[in-house]
Amino acid sequence: MRFRLSSGSLVDAGKAAKLMEELLRKVKESTSGIRHVIPVMSGKGGVGKSLMTASLALALKELGKHVAILDADLHGPSIPWLMGVVNNSMKATEEGKILPVIADGVSIVSVDLALERKDTPLAWRGPIKTRAILDLLSLTDWGQTEYLLVDLPPGTGDEALTILRYLKPRLGGAVLVTIPGGLVKHVVQKAINFLRIVGAPLIGVVINMAYFKCPVCGTRHDIFGDVLVPPDVRVLAEIPIDPELAKHISRGELREYFRHESAWKRAVIGAASEILKALETSPRT
Ligand SMILES: Nc1ncnc2c1ncn2[C@@H]1O[C@H](COP(=O)(O)OP(=O)(O)OP(=O)(O)O)[C@@H](O)[C@H]1O
Numbered sequence: 001m002r003f004r005l006s007s008g009s010l011v012d013a014g015k016a017a018k019l020m021e022e023l024l025r026k027v028k029e030s031t032s033g034i035r036h037v038i039p040v041m042s043g044k045g046g047v048g049k050s051l052m053t054a055s056l057a058l059a060l061k062e063l064g065k066h067v068a069i070l071d072a073d074l075h076g077p078s079i080p081w082l083m084g085v086v087n088n089s090m091k092a093t094e095e096g097k098i099l100p101v102i103a104d105g106v107s108i109v110s111v112d113l114a115l116e117r118k119d120t121p122l123a124w125r126g127p128i129k130t131r132a133i134l135d136l137l138s139l140t141d142w143g144q145t146e147y148l149l150v151d152l153p154p155g156t157g158d159e160a161l162t163i164l165r166y167l168k169p170r171l172g173g174a175v176l177v178t179i180p181g182g183l184v185k186h187v188v189q190k191a192i193n194f195l196r197i198v199g200a201p202l203i204g205v206v207i208n209m210a211y212f213k214c215p216v217c218g219t220r221h222d223i224f225g226d227v228l229v230p231p232d233v234r235v236l237a238e239i240p241i242d243p244e245l246a247k248h249i250s251r252g253e254l255r256e257y258f259r260h261e262s263a264w265k266r267a268v269i270g271a272a273s274e275i276l277k278a279l280e281t282s283p284r285t
């Protein structure tokens, strides 16, 4: 049984408004059981958002939570690769509901898992991207999802706006991912200002690639410079650069690496615990 995303079809303006209204109603209904939505974002590309999304999902699962990931990076989806399910496909129920792909107990939803050919590029622009994300949200059977982590592309574009706007009632708060150094300082501030403008809460910042610890002498090297986060923002964790992790990722074996003890894993579990602390004491729980 296959499902159909409505994003490809063209309709006139009046009809489009009606369809959108109907779609938003379905999104509300379909996501009503999700307890906390956590968008993982950054003002900058390549800082480790997708890796952090996948790792936090595994960590929250290990801490006993029901976790799902929505891959909202439509043009550059990396969650299926990171979670080792790149050759899997999402199935649909008789009623046309999407069943996420499940890996190590984490539910995964990505447009990439709906494509018949994995090398098909998506040449979608603004409104169509919004529709595609809303389609995925409304069509998926989210089951008992306590934490929905959303992997976003870099910056503050359509994908981020769609999630922050339409999932507002379910937002636990955003997690910002950054690396140390002066260059990223203003990018972090920009992302923080963006969240303020759209009225979305910020849980805190994860400093990825914060340092490298020499495996021979144990000396800490701050490769990218100092951590420059505004003093009123909570730092959830400082994650080390881990060459062994990078090797596992390039083989699509993040889940295997996560099963073993490492300083990197301890830091990720630390970040997940901080998130739980922040959200499980919030008024909605
Ligand atoms: N702490 C780390 N130690 C070692 N390698 C890392 C670490 N963090 C990230 N990487 C490497 O950097 C790569 C890029 O990370 P990732 O794809 O998560 O970044 P991103 O911010 O999602 O990028 P994009 O902006 O393109 O979506 C990872 O695949 C991994 O190989």
Ligand SMILES: [Mg+2]
Binding pocket: 049, 050, 051, 073, 078, 152, 153
């Ligand atoms: Mg990414």
